[in-house]
Amino acid sequence: MSLVVRRAVPADVERLAEVHVNCWQETYQGILSDGFLAAQGPETRLPLWRHLLETAEPAEAWVACDDGTVVGFAGIRRAPDGGSSHAFAAPSSGDLELWGLYLLASHQGLGLGRRLLEAALGDSPASLWVAAENGRAIGFYRHFRFAPDGAADLIPDWENLREIRMVRPRQAPLL
Numbered sequence: 001m002s003l004v005v006r007r008a009v010p011a012d013v014e015r016l017a018e019v020h021v022n023c024w025q026e027t028y029q030g031i032l033s034d035g036f037l038a039a040q041g042p043e044t045r046l047p048l049w050r051h052l053l054e055t056a057e058p059a060e061a062w063v064a065c066d067d068g069t070v071v072g073f074a075g076i077r078r079a080p081d082g083g084s085s086h087a088f089a090a091p092s093s094g095d096l097e098l099w100g101l102y103l104l105a106s107h108q109g110l111g112l113g114r115r116l117l118e119a120a121l122g123d124s125p126a127s128l129w130v131a132a133e134n135g136r137a138i139g140f141y142r143h144f145r146f147a148p149d150g151a152a153d154l155i156p157d158w159e160n161l162r163e164i165r166m167v168r169p170r171q172a173p174l175l
Helices: 010-027 034-038 042-053 112-121 135-143
Strands: 003-007 060-066 069-078 096-103 126-131 147-155 161-168
Touching (some): 003 112, 010 060, 069 112
Parallel strands (some): 096 126
């Protein structure tokens, strides 16, 4: 097994669309209805990935690969003019938001999630939104100093999926 984390490139868009949907179907099984998950296909994510990576200034996204095949990804965005790009600002977490970190179940537990997170954020302050019922992901983010800050939201198009915001504030300087 040759496990690599690298920047995403335009040639990755089709595989990223497949992995994105496969990860959703694995991650949200039991949280969202089987019918909703079955209706998701790579074609629903392909326009997003083309928009993100096939532009003059591609988005900040990284892929995890196993022997050259994409098995996961992480993406960040920077809020314009220092504010949060989400409806609920998190001033203590700076202007970085981790908008996605997904890894196929077959590749979890190998250190790729940590490597994707480090590639995307390093140790920078940041915020993210995670499904409130996704205990595994919440535990993963807690390990990297993220904590819920009390903000919550619903995604109506996703069967009113409840999300919570987690933030990793700036580290206090050592005295």
